Amino acid sequence: MDIHDDLSEFLTTRRARLTLADVELPDFGGRRRVPGLRREEVALLAGMSAEYYKRLERGNATGVSEAVVDGVSRALRLDDAEHAHFTDLVRAANVGAHPQRRRATRTHQLTAGMRQTIEAMSTVPVFIQNGRLDFIGANRLGRALFSEMLDAAIAPANAARFVFLDPRAQTFYQDWPSNTRQIVAILRAEAGRSPYDRRLSDLVGELSTRSELFRRLWGAHDVKEHRTGLKSIHHPIVGDLTLTYQSMDLASDRDLQMLAFSAEPGSESHDRLQILANCAETNDAEMRRDALERDAPQPSADPGFRI
Template identity: 45%
Template sequence: MGEGDIGGIGEFLQSRRARIKPADVGLPGLGRRRVPGLRREELAQLAGVSIDYYTRLERGRARNVSDAILDAIADVLRLDGIERQHLRDLARPGGTAPRPRVTSESRTARSQVRPGLARLLEMMDAVPACVMGRRTDILAYNAMADALYGFSAMPARHRNAARHTFLHPGVRTFYADWSDVAEEAVAFLHLDAGRHPHDPQLAALIGELSLESTTFRTLWARHPVRDKTYGTKRLHHPVVGDLELAYETLLLPGDADQCLVTYTPAAGSASEERLQLLASWQASTTPPVDTYDNADQAH
């Protein structure tokens, strides 16, 4: 990775070396070790590459790295599918091609939610749903998602999942499993950084969160990598109390940088009753579906 990039191949490989115990790969644990996990030379030997080449790779100075070498390193480090792709993204950050000039117009185009999708959100009146874009920006949300998260009451710049998770007041009470949500947000940002290592807005967001949150700094250094797929969120809502909601992340055809996120309760559960109560409360306030471009809010 070049200077100014935010992917961090060295940080990623060091964090993954630290996870592997020498005994796990058949190496004797001789004496006291200065670093946890595998040393560079041990990984290089196990992967069948020279220590000089591996060192250059970890420092971001290797060029035209082959799939075979990356696969060998991934095998030794026991990387999963998402981590393997992340390693490829970090090792091949666009080569020497000139970086595209990022303008406010191009950012707006990428952040725009299609009218048909905005209408779909509006018609999903019983299901909290939102569209998330690059950098965990919330690009659009429906009335139920607003009732659930209070998007319209937030400062516009906090309509970002990572900022909300680490900087929004009361968020640790709102999320029953806040530490899991926090790690998920950092893992998704790392994935985004690997795909877009030259993005100044993403670099600014990571810098802001690093300055404002000790927890973010600690998690960022661990380099978790995970895509947002599906799972369960346990929330404590100020109006209806505790909710347990399954979330699904649906990739949108035609725009790889956007996804539709929905939240549903189990049928017949207390959470379903409380979500219906929230819908009734929301109907009396009638918050509109909101879409906006976050590009103008970067700082």
């Protein structure tokens, strides 16, 4: 990933989706060689010279101020998520000129206290991931809910790799196409925040090589915030589930997100989620019993004993 190319392509794709009518500029007719607005029209709307905007759209963010970012965001009708992404790209492009400021790739682990906390949330599935969508941890019900994803050949399990490369995902997610777009939008936002994350770059390269759909969606440069919503899934044990999810950044580690899922009380999904919780508890109890039996000392034979 090249941050200057990303900045250039992001602005180009945002400009291409707008029409003169969208921004209330007069149309004097004539042939337009490019889709959407011209660079000069964006510069006019943003209140800057055309040359300055052209330089920015080429990926040169040197000296770009917050006021410029705000002006371009208004001109291109960016929403909150896109504005934040644009800000991240500008910041990263400037950091790129100073390698000593680049953040190193981090390895995340849950503290014992956080593991205890999420395990205590026994009635709802809890799943914790980083910005690359790597699996970091889950409670018992979370592990049961996402058992197919966690049964991954490559560690750590990763939601993007599961969605695009594992055929089971198309059955697990009832609205699989929507989930593919959501996954890419999340990774795009993370790429703006962490453009020098080697593991993220490797993941994007792998998915781009192995999935034509990912490659096409990645090229659209769409970003969105996904803090709450519905997930409709088909679990291999309990069947169809419609769950509400809430995503929260962990105060102890801002790079981690905790997703908590719940079902409407009294609904069929609520009953099926309880069945899954019971199955998970039974399975864990059986595993603990087997482990105890396996680790228990075996009685030794006494050669002097006779019946």
